[in-house]
Amino acid sequence: MKELDQRIRAKIPGEDTEIEIRRTLCDICTPQMHCGLDVYVKDGIVLKVEGSPEHPVNRGFLCTKGAANRQYLYRKDRILTPLRRVGPRGTGNFEPISWDEAIRTVCSRLNSAKEQFGADSVAFFSGYGKWYRPMYRRFAHVFGSRNYGTESSCCFTSGLMAWQVATGMHVNADMAHSGLFLGWGTNGYYSRYRLPDAIEQQRKRGMKVIIVDPRITPASLRLADLHLRPRPGTDGALALSIAYVLIHSGWVDHEYIRRYVHGYGAYCSYVDRFSPEIGEKLTGVPAARIREAARMIHESGPMSICESSAPIGHHRNGLQNYRAIMSLLAITGNYDRAGGQLPASHTYMELSCGFETGEDEFMNGRFPGGRKAAVGGDRFPLWYELRREMQSNDLANRILDQGNDRIRAVFALGMNLRMFAGDGRMIRALKELDFFVDVDLFLTDTAKYADIVLPACTSLERGEFKCYPGGYAWYTKPVVSPLGQAKSDADILTLMAREMNLDDDLLKQGYRECIRHIIRDLPVTVEELEASPLPVALPDLSPYRPGTMLERGLPTLSGKFELDSLLISRHPEWGLDSLPTYTAPLSPDPAAWPMILCAGARIPNALHSRLHDQPWERSLRPRPQAEISLEDARALGVEAGDCLEISTPFGSIRLEAAPTQTVRQGEVYVFHGYREADVNRILDPDNLDPYSGFPAFRSAYCRIRRCEAYEN
Ligand SMILES: Nc1nc2c(c(=O)[nH]1)N[C@H]1C(S)=C(S)[C@@H](COP(=O)(O)OP(=O)(O)OC[C@H]3O[C@@H](n4cnc5c(=O)[nH]c(N)nc54)[C@H](O)[C@@H]3O)O[C@H]1N2
Ligand SMILES: Nc1nc2c(c(=O)[nH]1)N[C@H]1C(S)=C(S)[C@@H](COP(=O)(O)OP(=O)(O)OC[C@H]3O[C@@H](n4cnc5c(=O)[nH]c(N)nc54)[C@H](O)[C@@H]3O)O[C@H]1N2
Numbered sequence: 001m002k003e004l005d006q007r008i009r010a011k012i013p014g015e016d017t018e019i020e021i022r023r024t025l026c027d028i029c030t031p032q033m034h035c036g037l038d039v040y041v042k043d044g045i046v047l048k049v050e051g052s053p054e055h056p057v058n059r060g061f062l063c064t065k066g067a068a069n070r071q072y073l074y075r076k077d078r079i080l081t082p083l084r085r086v087g088p089r090g091t092g093n094f095e096p097i098s099w100d101e102a103i104r105t106v107c108s109r110l111n112s113a114k115e116q117f118g119a120d121s122v123a124f125f126s127g128y129g130k131w132y133r134p135m136y137r138r139f140a141h142v143f144g145s146r147n148y149g150t151e152s153s154c155c156f157t158s159g160l161m162a163w164q165v166a167t168g169m170h171v172n173a174d175m176a177h178s179g180l181f182l183g184w185g186t187n188g189y190y191s192r193y194r195l196p197d198a199i200e201q202q203r204k205r206g207m208k209v210i211i212v213d214p215r216i217t218p219a220s221l222r223l224a225d226l227h228l229r230p231r232p233g234t235d236g237a238l239a240l241s242i243a244y245v246l247i248h249s250g251w252v253d254h255e256y257i258r259r260y261v262h263g264y265g266a267y268c269s270y271v272d273r274f275s276p277e278i279g280e281k282l283t284g285v286p287a288a289r290i291r292e293a294a295r296m297i298h299e300s301g302p303m304s305i306c307e308s309s310a311p312i313g314h315h316r317n318g319l320q321n322y323r324a325i326m327s328l329l330a331i332t333g334n335y336d337r338a339g340g341q342l343p344a345s346h347t348y349m350e351l352s353c354g355f356e357t358g359e360d361e362f363m364n365g366r367f368p369g370g371r372k373a374a375v376g377g378d379r380f381p382l383w384y385e386l387r388r389e390m391q392s393n394d395l396a397n398r399i400l401d402q403g404n405d406r407i408r409a410v411f412a413l414g415m416n417l418r419m420f421a422g423d424g425r426m427i428r429a430l431k432e433l434d435f436f437v438d439v440d441l442f443l444t445d446t447a448k449y450a451d452i453v454l455p456a457c458t459s460l461e462r463g464e465f466k467c468y469p470g471g472y473a474w475y476t477k478p479v480v481s482p483l484g485q486a487k488s489d490a491d492i493l494t495l496m497a498r499e500m501n502l503d504d505d506l507l508k509q510g511y512r513e514c515i516r517h518i519i520r521d522l523p524v525t526v527e528e529l530e531a532s533p534l535p536v537a538l539p540d541l542s543p544y545r546p547g548t549m550l551e552r553g554l555p556t557l558s559g560k561f562e563l564d565s566l567l568i569s570r571h572p573e574w575g576l577d578s579l580p581t582y583t584a585p586l587s588p589d590p591a592a593w594p595m596i597l598c599a600g601a602r603i604p605n606a607l608h609s610r611l612h613d614q615p616w617e618r619s620l621r622p623r624p625q626a627e628i629s630l631e632d633a634r635a636l637g638v639e640a641g642d643c644l645e646i647s648t649p650f651g652s653i654r655l656e657a658a659p660t661q662t663v664r665q666g667e668v669y670v671f672h673g674y675r676e677a678d679v680n681r682i683l684d685p686d687n688l689d690p691y692s693g694f695p696a697f698r699s700a701y702c703r704i705r706r707c708e709a710y711e712n
């Protein structure tokens with residue numbers, strides 16, 4: 001630590017003031033990263049940021065997004081004071097108001113909605129931000145509303161739900177002991193840049209890798225021993241077909257299945273419909289390759305899989321497809337075995353870090369109860385059973401709904417209306433609300449619909465509690481003061497809890513006391529974590545011993561890994577299949593809509609909508625692009641840089657054509673969240689997975705044509 005202290009204080013020659021390196025984390029992208037930052041500060045101003053060399057996640061590295069933290073902090077569109085809308089919704093006419101007035105107005109309007117229409121008439125929504133969520137969820141519940149919901153209604157949760165259905169638990173891949181890594185929808189080079197490093201390291205040890213991705217990607221080129229290219233959304237059929245070969249070749253672990261797996265007989269009968277030849281027809285992957293994959297699984301185990309579920313879950317059959325993939329672990333005896341997928345208890349904010357906190361009790365202990373479901377709960381009963389929060393993809397409907405129990409007011413921390421499929425509906429809904437508050441860093445297009453906008457601050461301007469896999473915990477300190485009058489989301493919730501005089505001392509005492517409560521059983525205090533410039537490795541963590549949970553019995557109804565879900569079969573009224581059945585992602589009408597539109601595969605320089613207005617990031621890909629095959633480009637007479645129009649039954653958008661040999665004929669790939677080419681606007685808002693409620697972002701029909709101008 002001494003060395004570090006010396007390194008972080010340096011005088012600029014000839015000047016009195018010091019440049020100090022202060023440490024915090026970058027929360028621009030996924031919580032699985034949240035890299036450590038060395039922030040160079042002089043006179044309270046950030047001069048530059050670098051990756052912290054000693055941080056256990058990034059070890060000095062930063063991605064293009066993280067390297068632009070200074071620009072993110074000082075962007076011109078940062079909101080610096082609370083604002084009150086003075087023009088029509090959506091026009092962006094606001095006047096500054098004081099925090100006092102803002103908090104009083106927000107609280108009295110939310111309270112009056114509660115008095116008139118009941119607490120459930122107020123929905124509390126969170127966009128991609130995660131750090132404040134335990135406190136936020138509790139806030140909604142203490143206020144009395146079941147209608148708390150987040151962006152996770154369309155993120156990793158469908159994979160998590162699939163694990164809960166089968167095992168009742170979270171999981172971690174034990175890749176360090178795997179002979180084979182099944183990278184299904186894995187291209188961490190763009191989405192999570194430390195994952196490929198870990199895979200590359202294990203490959204040096206001899207681990208084999210299968211990548212399953214419709215496109216050619218850096219991962220398929222650099223990591224794959226075998227690359228399978230199914231059509232988007234046909235993953236379930238591919239997994240079932242691989243299972244067919246494993247079962248028919250006798251490459252399953254019968255003893256493991258007998259002891260630890262429920263429903264194998266029914267599963268086998270179902271799998272019998274998916275010979276490799278049928279698999280080829282359904283997925284486009286040649287039967288010989290399906291056989292080759294099964295052989296590799298048999299010969300190279302133990303096998304772990306990538307847990308990222310977004311590309312698999314973003315289809316109307318997504319959760320079932322994910323279950324079909326996981327089932328391969330169960331039949332080959334790779335669940336809860338060294339080198340396979342290990343059950344993991346939940347630590348904090350959906351991460352399993354090797355220790356437990358009191359987050360669950362803190363976050364759910366004040367749930368209002370009652371028999372009525374939250375928004376989307378009746379429509380997506382499995383979702384509600386497992387999550388006990390609103391399925392946010394139904395929120396717009398429940399605002400527009402004319403029923404008495406419709407949503408009248410929304411309080412949002414960082415809502416992005418372009419997150420939802422069919423955004424026309426969300427805009428209509430926001431216009432209908434009696435009252436809408438949005439808290440954001442920037443005056444976004446969504447914030448422009450709000451009655452009151454509150455200025456939030458970045459991770460550089462606040463302190464937060466953070467856990468990392470491998471047994472680390474941390475409590476960061478602000479490295480600069482909040483810009484203007486910005487406040488952290490947690491401080492805003494505290495002010496509201498006090499103004500409303502909520503019946504909850506922890507919320508009224510604030511974030512630090514909430515965290516103190518959550519970590520009261522850890523062997524470290526908030527102050528000790530805060531005093532450290534780096535995440536603290538918790539002492540005396542005993543590593544999980546593979547097999548423990550199987551022997552003890554899993555927290556499922558059968559106590560086993562459920563290929564055939566008892567939870568689902570005991571609820572016939574849900575109308576869901578208890579086996580991981582396969583349905584096609586699309587009902588094609590190739591004459592009218594010959595192409596598959598796959599929207600959302602990550603690009604390195606963007607994070608959803610939040611960086612599209614950021615100059616450095618934008619300069620790397622100035623126009624929204626549509627990636628198409630060279631064959632389709634030739635047929636349409638399209639060259640790189642030409643304008644391309646994508647149409648679906650819901651509308652059209654225009655983007656820059658990017659013909660590439662990485663994409664197959666008949667498929668179009670675009671990134672989402674752009675103002676001028678919002679692909680979610682042309683997706684069907686009702687094409688949702690009945691198991692998870694997730695939108696089919698990655699499989700829609702479309703047609704494309706060359707056009708002259710970007711404007712209509
Ligand atoms: N740069 C950047 N990084 C991010 C994000 C970001 O916006 N930008 N978002 C973060 C978030 S919130 C998430 S959820 C994660 C998601 O992260 P990942 O799941 O790792 O990433 P994706 O890029 O969405 O998908 C990975 C690959 O799946 C392929 N794919 C698409 N459709 C299908 C399909 O139907 N089947 C199969 N087998 N593969 C398919 C794509 O071609 C892509 O190469 O990324 C996180 N990281
Ligand atoms: N077509 C398509 N659509 C998708 C996806 C896809 O793959 N394809 N992916 C889906 C997935 S996986 C995800 S996770 C979602 C992304 O979820 P979104 O919520 O759409 O993510 P962002 O665009 O980052 O928008 C969040 C907002 O939060 C603001 N913000 C940032 N930090 C803070 C903070 O600390 N406090 C507050 N109050 N606000 C803050 C940002 O400025 C931004 O306006 O998109 C989903 N939508």
Ligand SMILES: [Mo]
Nearest residue numbers: 154155156310
């Ligand atoms: Mo996500």
